[in-house]
Amino acid sequence: MNQIEVLTRRTFLGNVFSASAFVLAARLLPEESLAASSPGSTGNAGTAAWSPSVYLGIETDGTVIIVTHRSEMGTGIRSVLPSVLADELEADWNRVKIEQAVGDAKYGNQNTDGSCSIRDFYDTMRQAGAGARMMLERAAADKWGVPVAECKAQNHQVVHSSGRKLGYGELAQDAAKLTVPKKEDLKFKSPAEYRYIGKELPTIDVTDVCAGKGIFGIDAVMPGMVHASIERSPVYGGTLKNFDDKDARAVKGVLQTVVLPPLTPPYGFKPLGGVAVIANSTWAAWKGREKLKVQWEGGENAGYDSAKYKQQLLETVRKPQKAARNIGDVDAEFARGGKTHEAEYYVPHLSHAPMEPPAAVADFKDGKVVIYAATQNPQAVQDTVAAALGIDKKNVECHVTLLGGGFGRKSKPDYVAEAALLSKQVGKPVKVTWSREEDIRFDYYHSVAAMYLKAALDDKGKPTAWLQRCAFPSIGAMFNPANTTGQPFELGMGWSNLPFDIPNHRAENGPAKAHVRIGWLRSVSNIYHAFAVHSFADELAALANRDRVEYLLDLLGPSRKVDLGERGPMADKFPLDTGRLRRVIELAAEKSGWARKPPVKGRALGIAAHWSFYSYVAAVVEVEVDDAGKVRIPRVDIAADVGTIINPDRVKSQFEGASVFGASIALMGEITAANGAIVQSNFDDYPVARMQEAPILTNVHLVPSTEPPAGVGEPGVPPMIPAICNAIFAATGKRIRDLPIRHHKLNA
Amino acid sequence: MNLKVNGARRQFDGDPEMPLLWYLRDEIHLTGTKYGCGQGFCGACTVHVNGSALRSCQQSMESVADKEIITIEGLSETASHPVQQAWKHANVPQCGYCQGGQIMRAAALLQKNPHPSDADIDSAMKFNICRCGTYQRIREAIKAVAAGAQAVEAKK
Ligand code: FES
Ligand code: FES
Numbered sequence: 012m013n014q015i016e017v018l019t020r021r022t023f024l025g026n027v028f029s030a031s032a033f034v035l036a037a038r039l040l041p042e043e044s045l046a047a048s049s050p051g052s053t054g055n056a057g058t059a060a061w062s063p064s065v066y067l068g069i070e071t072d073g074t075v076i077i078v079t080h081r082s083e084m085g086t087g088i089r090s091v092l093p094s095v096l097a098d099e100l101e102a103d104w105n106r107v108k109i110e111q112a113v114g115d116a117k118y119g120n121q122n123t124d125g126s127c128s129i130r131d132f133y134d135t136m137r138q139a140g141a142g143a144r145m146m147l148e149r150a151a152a153d154k155w156g157v158p159v160a161e162c163k164a165q166n167h168q169v170v171h172s173s174g175r176k177l178g179y180g181e182l183a184q185d186a187a188k189l190t191v192p193k194k195e196d197l198k199f200k201s202p203a204e205y206r207y208i209g210k211e212l213p214t215i216d217v218t219d220v221c222a223g224k225g226i227f228g229i230d231a232v233m234p235g236m237v238h239a240s241i242e243r244s245p246v247y248g249g250t251l252k253n254f255d256d257k258d259a260r261a262v263k264g265v266l267q268t269v270v271l272p273p274l275t276p277p278y279g280f281k282p283l284g285g286v287a288v289i290a291n292s293t294w295a296a297w298k299g300r301e302k303l304k305v306q307w308e309g310g311e312n313a314g315y316d317s318a319k320y321k322q323q324l325l326e327t328v329r330k331p332q333k334a335a336r337n338i339g340d341v342d343a344e345f346a347r348g349g350k351t352h353e354a355e356y357y358v359p360h361l362s363h364a365p366m367e368p369p370a371a372v373a374d375f376k377d378g379k380v381v382i383y384a385a386t387q388n389p390q391a392v393q394d395t396v397a398a399a400l401g402i403d404k405k406n407v408e409c410h411v412t413l414l415g416g417g418f419g420r421k422s423k424p425d426y427v428a429e430a431a432l433l434s435k436q437v438g439k440p441v442k443v444t445w446s447r448e449e450d451i452r453f454d455y456y457h458s459v460a461a462m463y464l465k466a467a468l469d470d471k472g473k474p475t476a477w478l479q480r481c482a483f484p485s486i487g488a489m490f491n492p493a494n495t496t497g498q499p500f501e502l503g504m505g506w507s508n509l510p511f512d513i514p515n516h517r518a519e520n521g522p523a524k525a526h527v528r529i530g531w532l533r534s535v536s537n538i539y540h541a542f543a544v545h546s547f548a549d550e551l552a553a554l555a556n557r558d559r560v561e562y563l564l565d566l567l568g569p570s571r572k573v574d575l576g577e578r579g580p581m582a583d584k585f586p587l588d589t590g591r592l593r594r595v596i597e598l599a600a601e602k603s604g605w606a607r608k609p610p611v612k613g614r615a616l617g618i619a620a621h622w623s624f625y626s627y628v629a630a631v632v633e634v635e636v637d638d639a640g641k642v643r644i645p646r647v648d649i650a651a652d653v654g655t656i657i658n659p660d661r662v663k664s665q666f667e668g669a670s671v672f673g674a675s676i677a678l679m680g681e682i683t684a685a686n687g688a689i690v691q692s693n694f695d696d697y698p699v700a701r702m703q704e705a706p707i708l709t710n711v712h713l714v715p716s717t718e719p720p721a722g723v724g725e726p727g728v729p730p731m732i733p734a735i736c737n738a739i740f741a742a743t744g745k746r747i748r749d750l751p752i753r754h755h756k757l758n759a
Numbered sequence: 760m761n762l763k764v765n766g767a768r769r770q771f772d773g774d775p776e777m778p779l780l781w782y783l784r785d786e787i788h789l790t791g792t793k794y795g796c797g798q799g800f801c802g803a804c805t806v807h808v809n810g811s812a813l814r815s816c817q818q819s820m821e822s823v824a825d826k827e828i829i830t831i832e833g834l835s836e837t838a839s840h841p842v843q844q845a846w847k848h849a850n851v852p853q854c855g856y857c858q859g860g861q862i863m864r865a866a867a868l869l870q871k872n873p874h875p876s877d878a879d880i881d882s883a884m885k886f887n888i889c890r891c892g893t894y895q896r897i898r899e900a901i902k903a904v905a906a907g908a909q910a911v912e913a914k915k
Binding site: 083084085086087211213214216217218219220221222223224225226227229230232238263264292293294295364365366367368413414415416417418444446447660664665667668669670671672693694695699700701702703705706707708709 | 774777778781784785786788789790791792793794795796797798800801803830831832834835836837838843846847850851852853854855856857858859862880881884885887888889890891892893894895896897898
């Protein structure tokens with residue numbers, strides 16, 4: 012009856028292996044996870060008959076268990092990464108069982124964030140699959156007494172040149188006794204032999220999800236659990252003065268109230284604190300919370316007003332600031348007195364608003380806590396919960412459910428720690444379900460940002476000098492309040508790595524203090540940086556009266572690897588190659604019919620191209636603006652070079668989604684604050700694109716590539732926003748320099 | 760009070776103001792119906808009440824007395840309803856959270872209007888938000904169901 016049984020059946024819990032299973036201590040790659048792995052730790056493939064890697068187990072009946080250690084929030088990663096391992100293993104996908112990993116450092120990084128799951132684990136999965144395949148081949152050869160070269164793994168069995176066959180299940184125990192091949196001895200399949208890589212394999216969850224049977228965090232149930240709803244300080248960092256819970260406790264179904272400990276800096280992922288109402292249903296808990304009378308002390312952020320703050324940020328970027336990148340001599344070029352152009356841009360706070368609000372259930376007992384949560388990062392759950400409860404993190408067992416969207420919100424486990432703290436206080440499993448109002452009012456907001464750009468222009472309108480300044484409260488402030496300027500990782504997102512061919516260039520960043528929680532949101536700082544840079548490039552093209560695509564290609568200059576001053580394996584593996592950026596621009600232009608569709612009044616194309624998460628993406632957006640100033644987006648063409656593609660359909664779906672997500676930001680996204688509190692609270696005042704507002708058709712054109720796989724989930728978002736604004740300019744002559752577009756009058 | 764959920768008779772004697780959504784989710788553990796906003800803005804909670812697609816967060820228990828409710832779990836056992844089939848075929852879901860509501864809305868639309876125009880699709884589906892942005896595949900799937908229905912009719 013209770014849903015833990017459902018969870019068990021759906022293999023969210025680990026104990027699905029045969030009791031007679033024996034565990035091999037030797038493990039395959041990666042060495043890093045090897046070192047951290049401890050035999051007998053919680054669940055997953057480690058208890059299979061043969062477990063050659065922390066990600067893989069093979070039962071004697073031939074069932075292949077692949078552990079998926081990344082969270083599923085809509086990218087398909089929970090299916091796609093295991094399909095890489097299965098492919099190298101020559102496993103039959105129908106005999107593969109996928110296990111969702113609990114939070115455990117032995118799996119390596121589990122933070123499903125930063126568009127890095129495939130990028131960071133593609134090789135690891137291939138190595139795990141190839142190593143196990145070679146051991147199965149060796150086991151068969153030994154059994155038959157033939158050279159291993161005559162044996163070949165094929166679709167879940169090893170086949171000898173004579174035609175003899177042995178299934179993987181029959182070989183598992185013998186394979187387990189063999190020496191693990193060295194990394195340098197691994198033999199990989201040739202791309203022509205791939206069964207799943209590059210193919211459109213459906214995700215393992217699609218049927219459950221269409222049947223309403225997928226279990227998300229908000230659906231998780233523990234026996235005997237109660238529900239909690241928390242009243243928090245409307246001002247970030249505010250403290251509880253006093254409260255009256257008489258009326259709340261009078262609500263039918265309400266059991267008690269609990270005061271959560273106050274928030275102390277650095278805030279990080281700590282829960283916000285407040286007063287919790289505990290009840291026997293979600294509805295009663297919410298109703299009870301509405302009846303609480305609470306008074307707060309606002310504290311230092313009580314005066315936060317986003318309209319005033321906007322002016323403050325703009326003033327900051329009007330003055331010289333610290334350079335993050337400096338090439339040539341911008342000032343000398345400006346001093347020559349030639350033609351210049353300058354502009355200021357602004358992007359407001361944004362909220363993630365994943366369709367499923369934050370939700371988690373926790374059961375604290377005897378110094379240990381078991382958790383089911385919609386989380387992007389179960390290891391951060393372990394750390395945060397352990398710190399909140401004062402227990403060792405090995406006593407925090409975090410099971411990951413499906414996530415109803417994440418977009419970065421659910422890698423911050425404050426809400427999970429709330430459930431754990433409350434369970435400890437109440438002595439029962441506690442489920443915390445945030446309402447949409449809580450989600451919008453207590454988010455880690457995408458940073459508000461102001462940008463100033465100035466260019467000196469030659470007689471063809473091409474910049475000879477380019478100065479750009481930005482100011483935004485940093486995500487770094489969450490972890491150290493002393494961080495009042497942009498961190499290198501933020502400036503590296505489309506600011507200090509301008510790919511244009513301009514001899515004099517300076518990128519600056521000024522200080523800004525955070526007055527609300529700031530957090531990464533799908534594509535992070537690229538959002539405001541790309542908006543400013545690619546809008547400004549379009550302004551320059553317009554001033555020069557040149558075709559935008561031709562101008563953009565000229566701006567990029569000859570194909571080359573841009574020296575970003577970064578060294579190390581990532582810089583070597585993923586250099587910024589303007590040739591690849593050029594290619595996606597040309598592809599998007601060609602596929603969109605750019606040359607055949609010159610702008611007319613009320614209808615035009617706009618383009619922007621951006622490099623982020625090591626992927627190259629160009630977007631051509633077609634807009635229609637009617638006489639009332641209403642914007643429609645009938646068509647988008649996105650060209651993307653993301654390196655090697657594992658599942659083309661899921662890659663396309665991410666870009667289709669990014670097109671809509673970008674349209675939401677550009678057209679309507681805005682969070683404001685007054686008297687320290689967030690003004691918006693639900694989809695009425697924080698609208699996101701609906702079907703008729705979203706781009707109607709997004710065509711995704713993928714560049715075939717054998718380069719290492721790069722990011723897919725996020726890089727579609729940044730070029731969308733300037734491309735929409737550039738199209739609106741071409742259609743109406745109105746230049747959008749601050750978002751969202753809905754605040755601008757676009758009719759004549 | 761009495762009601763019927765997915766064909767089964769049910770009795771309820773709790774808070775008459777409780778939205779149907781929370782009854783389905785918390786009391787009878789039909790969690791395929793999702794909470795997304797609680798205010799009628801998002802459609803994640805869409806179910807069929809006497810055959811019409813309604814947002815269950817906006818229906819109090821007293822308002823559904825003696826009514827017949829179908830939830831996503833009741834549309835079919837194994838996602839075999841034509842709309843679910845089309846959804847799978849077009850690989851519509853990303854995170855999947857909104858999709859129960861989308862499918863219920865689309866199923867009701869197609870029931871009343873087997874050959875909806877783009878404008879018909881917009882005006883039915885505008886109540887349902889998908890934050891992952893799967894709208895174009897939703898449209899494609901609805902059209903595929905309509906085309907399938909057409910093919911069946913042509914055969915007759
Ligand atoms: S939860 Fe009912 S419309 Fe959003
Ligand atoms: S699929 Fe994620 S909200 Fe629609």
